[in-house]
Amino acid sequence: MNTDGNNAAGTIGATKTSFGIVEHIRDHDASGVSEIANDLGISKSTAHNHLKTLAELGYVVRQGDEYALGLKFLDLGDHARTRHALYHASIGEMDDLVEAVGERGQVMVEENGRGVYIYQVKSEQGLQTDSHIGTTVDLHTTSVGKSYLAFCDEERRNEILDGELTRLTTKTIDDRDALEAELATIRERGYAFNDEERITGMRAVGAPILSDDETILGSISVSGPTTRMKGEWYHTEVPEMVTQAARVIGIRATYS
Amino acid sequence: MNTDGNNAAGTIGATKTSFGIVEHIRDHDASGVSEIANDLGISKSTAHNHLKTLAELGYVVRQGDEYALGLKFLDLGDHARTRHALYHASIGEMDDLVEAVGERGQVMVEENGRGVYIYQVKSEQGLQTDSHIGTTVDLHTTSVGKSYLAFCDEERRNEILDGELTRLTTKTIDDRDALEAELATIRERGYAFNDEERITGMRAVGAPILSDDETILGSISVSGPTTRMKGEWYHTEVPEMVTQAARVIGIRATYS
DNA sequence: GCGTTTCGTTCGGGTGGGCCGAACGAACGT
DNA sequence: ACGTTCGTTCGGCCCACCCGAACGAAACGC
Known part of the structure; x- marks a missing residue:
């Protein structure tokens, strides 16, 4: 039946x-x-x-x-994310980053081809969105996800991007070739932008977390409304802070 | 078989x-x-x-x-604790409390007769213990647990304390009558101490979180080593701060 | 107050599928 | 090259999972 x-x-x-x-x-x-x-x-x-x-x-x-x-699930969930060295390594540093930038921050790892937020720090100007701890997102629609895709194995990337690229807003990069070009840019400069590609009105800056042997552990980002994320601040100062934090977290993650 | x-x-x-x-x-x-x-x-x-x-x-x-x-368990765990109004209400206030006291803080709710930590804030002087998010503890061995027992229904208390009272240290209150006396004291003054009753060398101060209709939602505490938790500071100043935070959280929890 | 609805729960009976034991193949380590 | 131990697959037995129907309780409306 x-x-x-x-x-x-x-x-x-x-x-x-x-x-x-x-x-x-x-x-x-x-x-x-x-x-x-x-x-x-x-x-x-x-x-x-x-x-x-x-x-x-x-x-x-x-x-x-x-x-x-x-609440037994709370225990299981905590164990699940405790496995990731990235979680411990990012806790203090992310709080500092969020305080410096003044916008929400999140830590992501990949699982089964999707991005999962394992840590999130709210900013002073509390902005409600639909993302919680444990939320999964399409990798190609976020700055964290694109950072991950840019720096993971090509083989893994092909597996993940095999199917259709879902389109969430008018700015979502849903063309595979355009995405590859974007990833090449990200790979070159070391960080990623998200300009309303997942949620209209929201921008973000993300960067990968690399272990010392160049394997990727996950990625981090800060995100906020387009009204505040703009100009020199958004295009150079925030990326500077995010990549710096990512470097520190990467180092802390390898020596744990 | x-x-x-x-x-x-x-x-x-x-x-x-x-x-x-x-x-x-x-x-x-x-x-x-x-x-x-x-x-x-x-x-x-x-x-x-x-x-x-x-x-x-x-x-x-x-x-x-x-x-x-x-990490799917992370999502489930987050949903499980999001149900508790106490979780949202305590987040910001607990961070402030921990900063003021300088020792670790935790938020507890009761489930199936045991205490479950649903939120925890580490202090500057990071002290490793075995308690994580989702950890369950015997209610009679912690300041949070005793705060809860002191202010919940007598009926519920009898259900919970029905069996044997496990003894974790030499100072654990494992006698029912002695525990009831302790709870009466806690009920009177509004907060609870824990003097090495769960872990030798650790002290804590806890207080219940009461909704405006006097029903108990859970409890909070700050805990640290006996070397720092002592004297006037431990006996009057910290309890002052904890009960004040508990009042604020209680109010925030009822208007959510 | 009584019918009505809808809830959660209990009870057997049939059969599908969960469980096992044995066999297979791959990956080590000696 | 051998032995060991891993994960995996394959048949088959029989138990326990699933269902439908019946029961009891509680909440409604007229």
């Missing part, structure tokens, strides 16, 4: 269902049994059994008559 | 196995198929199938010939 057919052989259906439920709860903040059963196309009793199991394990908690995500 | 027997009726075994694998990876940073199969008492092929499924979902990633936790 499943409409799928996308079952790779030798995979566990129950696990997929459990995580499907978890993700449903994540996307709705909290969910009830019937709602989940309807949305996922499973029976109420099945949804109930999964939730009972997840609750017993501590991964979901009851909130009145609904279920919410348990 | 399972040695357990602890299967509550109507729960999904495959889900338990999958999360068992995830937790094994967490505890070992990275694990291989055979290692997991041995430690969990399952066959290699079963472990393989679970890992294949988890990898397909993006919750584990291959690292050479081992598996590590994927």
Whole structure:
């Protein structure tokens, strides 16, 4: 009765269902049994059994008559990012960078062909956007992502850029050749701009974090509205500060 | 062939196995198929199938010939704590508090009878301890936990303190009556001390975060070594600052 | 106050798939 | 070149996952 057919052989259906439920709860903040059963196309009793199991394990908690995500995921998430040397190396330095620039800063690593923010520092002028810790983004639409693409292996880059380049704004670079040209420029000067390529009205400056053996660990950026990110400040001073911070973080990451 | 027997009726075994694998990876940073199969008492092929499924979902990633936790957990963990109004309310204020006191600060909420740190601010004098984001602690062994116990419903307190009170140091309050007396004191003066009750050589000052309708949302604390946490500073000045911060956070949490 | 709806939960029964053991292939290290 | 150990694949058995139906509780409207 499943409409799928996308079952790779030798995979566990129950696990997929459990995580499907978890993700449903994540996307709705909290969910009830019937709602989940309807949305996922499973029976109420099945949804109930999964939730009972997840609750017993501590991964979901009851909130009145609904279920919410348990804080055990916080522990898992922390372990996941602690693996990355870049995380420890960037913490203090990013705070300094954000203070100096006065705009939001973020640290990104690549996973499964997408960029994941593992650390984020808010600036004084708190500007709400949709990016949180753990948010994933298309690499070609951000300054952090382009920094990464510019400095990773060509082989890996081809794997990542294999498919269609999604277009998020009118300025998104969705042509592969144009993107390669942009990456060459970034590779040459050592940092990347983002001029409203992901969100209209937002600009950013990013730079790669390189280990001492030239392998790329991830990248960092600061981002703010076009009203403040402009002129000499945006084109030379901020890039100077970002690349300097990236150098320091790279060094700290290699000696950890 | 399972040695357990602890299967509550109507729960999904495959889900338990999958999360068992995830937790094994967490505890070992990275694990291989055979290692997991041995430690969990399952066959290699079963472990393989679970890992294949988890990898397909993006919750584990291959690292050479081992598996590590994927950053998808970071997203889930962030959503789990974002549910708590206390998290947003405490961010800026805790940083200020830590700067003023000069010692590490943490924010705790209760889940399943244990305390979970959802935010932590390191101080200048970086002191390494074993507590991270997502760490769980016994409530009766910390200043945050005792603050919570002192101000939550009596009914809830009885549920939580039902079992044995684990003893972590010679100073841990492991007697129920003594603990109740301590809680009464805390309730009266509005804040809690921790004098080497969890880790020898560490002291802390904690205070509850109360919503305007007197319900408790969690608690905060600052903690440092006994060499610095002493005298008038520890006994009156720090408590003053902690309770003041707690008041502000409580107000911010109710109007969010 | 009573019908109505919708919630979460429990209960069996059927069968699909999860689990295992054995075999295979590759990568080391000696 | 050998032995060991890794990850992976392949069949088959039988258990447990999934479902549908029935139950109990709570919240609604008339």
